[in-house]
Amino acid sequence: MRWHKRLLVAGATAALALTAACGGGQVRGAGGTATPAAGTGTGTGTAPAASDATFTYVPNLDVVTDWDPATSYSNEIIAMQNIYESLTKYDPVSQKPVPRLATSWTSSQDGRTWTFTLREGATFHTGKPVDAEAAKKSIERTKEEGGGPAYIWDSVKSIEATDATTLTFTLKYAAPLDLIASSDYGAYIYDTTAAGSGDLKKWFAEGKDAGSGPYTIDTWQKGKETELTLKAYQDYWGGWDGPHYTKVAFRVTPELTTAWQLLQRGEVSFVQRLNPQLFAQAQGSGLQTTETPSFQNLLALFNTASGPMKDVRVRRAIQKAIDYQGLVVALKGSAVAASGLVPQGLLGHVEGRVPQQNLQEAAELLQEAGYGPDQQELKLTMTYAQGDDDQQLFATTLASTLKGMNVTLNAKPLQWNTQWDQGKSADPAKRQDIFVMYWYPDYADAYSWFVNVFRSSDTPSFNLSYLKDAKVDAAIDALPEQTATDRAAAEKSYADLQTMLIDQHAAVAVLFTQNYQRAFAKGVQGYVDNPAYPNVVFVHDLKPGA
Known part of the structure; x- marks a missing residue:
């Protein structure tokens, strides 16, 4: 999809990308809950031990095409949504935006003035606070970069940070800004000062991040099978009380049959997509499966x-x-x-x-x-x-x-x-x-x-x-x-x-x-699919089980 905005696919259709909202393979583009998991079988599949606290995601294409949160518009969404956050997040159950970095918002009757109240205590991975001025600058930079997803902010005339937690948007025309702010691309809030006096785009391209999400980049080895690993950001505002995965690995496996074998052996946690034949096997294997209608069409x-x-x-x-x-x-x-x-x-x-x-x-x-x-x-x-x-x-x-x-x-x-x-x-x-x-x-x-x-x-x-x-x-x-x-x-x-x-x-x-037809390890607890964020697993929401 933007190869295509949408995530591209190899083998059987996988996931949709301006490099990718659309395109060749599939990508492109929430709080709350999603469709419950479908029935679990009674086979012999096993999950990774909970003690290793690593969630291993198996995509079938290379993960990262662009590390800059202003212009990212393709496969890396599966990692970026765990590293960066937006003001709001779409809930597919209520079909409405819910709080993320913003805790509440209001709009004028004519829909041209929107005021968001930001969450207190959130920090970027750089250690700086996620305040209204930082949010303003990140959205303004995204607009200025003019990348594939930047058009979502076209209605915005000006942004004002009236105090540390208050962000006011004046629009050129009425638009559903609470929904726009939940976008899967282009809505990330990030620290625009992360590179200091250096070139921020080049800084991102080195495999660095300036997000506020629960995970931060640990290792990135382009072209390697385990292309990317993330580690827990210990100061995440959402906290780490109770069981959580503290590490996320993305293991690129083009062949669906190989991915299925890895899942059966307990070497990976989640397979993004299986073909119908393999999915039928998964349903009777003791592993967990889900089927969720998507927002993606051909x-x-x-x-x-x-x-x-x-x-x-x-x-x-x-x-x-x-x-x-x-x-x-x-x-x-x-x-x-x-x-x-x-x-x-x-x-x-x-x-x-x-x-x-x-x-x-x-x-x-x-x-x-x-x-x-x-x-x-x-x-x-x-x-x-x-x-x-x-x-x-x-x-x-x-x-x-x-x-x-x-x-x-x-x-x-x-x-x-x-x-x-x-x-x-x-x-x-x-x-x-x-x-x-x-x-x-x-x-x-x-x-x-x-x-x-x-x-x-x-x-x-x-x-x-x-x-x-x-x-x-x-x-x-x-x-x-x-x-x-x-x-x-x-x-x-x-x-x-x-x-x-x-x-x-x-x-x-x-x-x-x-x-969407997914298969994942028996020990993964709390997974739901959100079609507003194609192929994204919000790993912090999960609990590792035995």
Whole structure:
């Protein structure tokens, strides 16, 4: 995902990244509780001894792409959310932000002035206090750096630290700042003075941190199997009373079968994702498993600006040719049918939008456009993430379906950066007809899909359908203020936008929504999944058991 904002994947689809809110593999983007763990089996799996107090997380891709909390926008979220904190945190149960570094907040009636009260006694790993001035400077630096996640603060006109614990935001337009402040990227509060007179970005790049979270960087060895270890920050405001993991290790294991074997042997604590076959084994193994609907979906973006798919009839035909239900069935629980662009659990989700395959309508639309068995052959190109089994399944099944309609689909698996660079090419002739990528929100709000993926831009970034429509743009631009001041209006705008994008423009097909399937050691106590923070384990919330 930003390789893609979203975490990228290798082997079977794993986790979604501007390097990564979207992208090739999966990443991208809370206090409270999440969906309870699913049933535990009765096998012989064992957990690491509680006495070692090390939680070993097994991702299938390299962890760190960017250590700077201002610009980090990819896989390192799984570590960064344990090192850094934001003002608020999203609770998927209440579907509201809850306290983190801020203990309370208020907003003016017009939604343009927000005041946050900060927690007393919190310190950065540098030893300096987490006060209002430090929070102000970190957000201002993030805005100035202008990295992938910085756009979340676009509504902010000015920030004032009125005293040590009071932070006041004046906005250019109304926006849900409490929700924005819980973002999985771009909302980290950090010590901007950590490097002294040196270059802070270079200081971070050396594998140093300036967060306030429960863990701080212990070792970082890029390219090594155990790439990263974290250790407890003893002065953490949340305390260390009772049993806790005092160390976190990230052991990169590309092969899912190997990860599963390590978990069975008790050598690791948590496997980020298993394929359906291995997950079925885990459910009967004595290890713990969870299944949680995610905020991440897989999109097929159609080229609306050039090539044969510039014809809306061709785009609609491809929409109708896709076997959506067959994909979900084949993925055996790791995906659920999508209803529109916005996953369930977020403002803007619309029921009754599950797409259906209709081959007769697809053939009729192609014939209208001048293609089909008795007419000229239609040749289409598609790019998708190399190593992603789920995307490959889609490519294979769609190519087979289209072949019977005299349509040849040349589907190329590419590394994310290669795929993304091709999609962003200034030369329309070098772009693809169909671009496949994951997307999830930067904070728990559907705005991320619309502003990043479908708003017009002269130079495409994630708008890889190349759609340019002033009416769509105006509706997207109105969403933050509507969300902050009139949720009913926001709901209607989201529904109308999905009608425009999916039905009228046929700019996208939403293939499925991912279902997170995890497996972890029997001794890990207290784990819950929070879809607002993709693939993140908040390790301080866990208790090591026997």
